[in-house]
Structures are given as C-alpha cells and as structure tokens.
Amino acid sequence: MPHTKNALSFTLHLADTALILAQRNGEWCAHGPILEQDIAITNITLDLIGQARNFYQYAARLHEANENAVTEDSLAYLRTEGQFKNLLICELPNGDWAQTILRQFFFSTFQMLLFEKMKQSNNTQWVAIAEKSIKETHYHVKWSSEWVIRLGDGTTESHDRITKALDTLWMYTGEFFIPASYEMIEVTALKNEWMNKVKEVFDEATLTIPENVFMQTGGKNGVHTENLGFVLTELQYLQRVFPGAEW
C-alpha cells in the first residue's frame, strides 16, 4: 500500500529530525553559557525527544502488520545513516552559541508552521502529536527569536558571530521547503510565511537574509553530510555494544 509506505516514511522523517536535533542540543548539557540558558536549551531538547518518541511509537505501529520486532527503540537505535531521513540542518555541529540559537530559530519557526498545517491533516495520530507539540514549539520560537535579536543587535562580537552562523546555516534552510516524494504535507506552501517571520526577527536583529545561495538537500532521502555518522555513533553506542540492553 503506497499510502501506508508514505505515511511511514514521513513519520520517520519527523521523528528522525526531532531526535537528531535533540541529540545535538543535548551536547550543551552542562556546557551552556549561563545556567538558565543551559537549562533552557536542554528543556527544548526534552520536548524534542518527547516529540521524536511520539512519532517513533506511531511509526512502529505502522510497521507492525509485517514486522513485530520493530519498536520505537529499534527505529532510533538500530538504523544506519542511509536510513535516517532527518533534515541536514539538524545534524550539523553545534558551533558556538550563536550557531545553535540561529539553527533553533530557523527550525522552530518552520516546525510551528508545519504543525499548524498538520493539525488539519486527516491522519488523527499526526493531528494529536501536532496539537500536543505545537504548544511547546511556541516557547521554542519565542526563546530563540529573542536570542537572535539579543545577539544580532548586541555587541560587535555577538553580531559578528551570528552573521558567521548565518553564512554557515543559510544553505541548509532550503531543504525545509523542498518536498520528498513521501511528504504528505505541502511544505512548499510554508516558505513565504517562514520568510516573513524570519525577516521580522532579522529586522530587529539588524541581520540581512542572504540572497542567491545554493541550497543543500538530501537528508530527507538518506543522503547526509559526514556529520550524521558521528552523531549516530554516540547516540547508538550502548545498543550496538550491548544489544538489547535495558535500564
């Protein structure tokens, strides 16, 4: 059934995207610039892990008809780079605080629009996850927008750093809106609103949206940067070394 196959691929794409960004953000735990912000980024990380789990649990159910051995854990811990469908931007190294913040801002702004659209889907499980998650995503957008403004319109140093982060990250934002064959939400239609929201914050932050940049793609179809292998090595280490280990 192509419909179920697409639903599964799309659900995995959403799960992988949330999980990989959570894994990256989690690297900040105990390394944040100040205690409150360390707690903020790890709280966001926890929300993303929760979203990933909800999507993986649903993906495991979609699998169940033919493969009983598939669980939320096997999907997260036992798949390889080529099987992961996360957005490329999520697997990039954290860089400095400015780069982490700017990625969160681009991502959460996109995710909020995606979940708004998903709430109108005819898949009740997606609707439930979107309605639940969007309440959390609003906090992520607010927090990251405020930080983009603080850094962009802050000191010469903070402005330089976030400008450098923008040069690094912008080429990975196009992938949000370039649909994969399995994608069941029309992501292309979200682009204008995303650009408007980014521009609103960038104006306050004294940042300029780059023009004519070649956009990287591939993540949605399992073609990744070399970074993902390193992320998965750490994420999956325990299950690879002690298969089936449980708490």
Add this chain to the structure above:
Amino acid sequence: MNNNKDHIYSILQEVCDPEVPVLTILDLGIVRDIQFHEEEVEIIITPTYSGCPAMDAISVDIKLKLIEQGFKKVKVSYVLSPAWTTDWMSEEGKKKLQAYGIAPPQKITNNTRLHKMLFEEEGHIECPQCHSLNTKMLSQFGSTACKALYQCNDCKEPFDYFKCH
C-alpha cells in the same frame, strides 16, 4: 476486583508526581479515563509535556498501587489528544503548589494570550513566599519543562512558576 471508578480514583489519589511530589496525578489532571475489560483495569493518562520524564515513573506507581489493592491485571495507556492544559489542574492542587513554594498556573481565560509577544512575560505572578505581585521572570525555562523561573522584587526570593500551558 472492585469495578467501581470512585474506588479506583481514591487509590489514584495516592499516586504523586515524582517531580512535584505535593501534587497527586488527579490534582494534575492527567488521568483521562478508567476502563474495565474482562479481567483487566485500564488507566488512561496523558502527558503534561511531550517529553515529560515522569510518565514512566507515574505509570509504574499506578500499577503498584492498584496491585497492592488487589487488582490482578492493570494496564496503563497514554493518550495525546486532547492536549493537556494547566486548566485541568484542580483548585486544591493549585493551593498545594502555592504552599509548597511554587506559584500555581493562572487560569486561562478568553483574554489570555498564551503566546506572548517577544520579550513579553506573564505578569502578575504572585510570589509564593510574601504574596507580592511585584515579580519578574528570570528564565522562561525552569527546573522542569512545565515551570519558569521567577524572582520576587520585594522579598528577592527566586521561585518556580508553573506556567500556563
């Protein structure tokens, strides 16, 4: 097996949130339904936040408490929809939070804008220590996902605020 919902609710009244132990799961409003199947009782709960790490501990506690009371087969299942809101917290729960030193969530009304403007904070949060309304937000994210960190401008005490959600 005593197939009486009230009886089960009275048992669930003893299951507390491991992260905010003054609140029972009924105070929190996360118990959505109780269903009886042939030999089994099913408790349906909903998470506060998607990644709430307390859910697994709560689920184990529910099972233990019911088994202690003679229930042989207990199942705990999760439901996401409708999404949990702080308005499901009991008035008694809010009083307990305040006494414990955590400012309880404000009631969501038609005039509440849950999604604040940039740099805007939820105002008029009462300090649980000295009851002053002259307080400020230190961080939107506190010791758990459901709380924000505030400080009282009068008595200077920092405190957790269970944010509207």
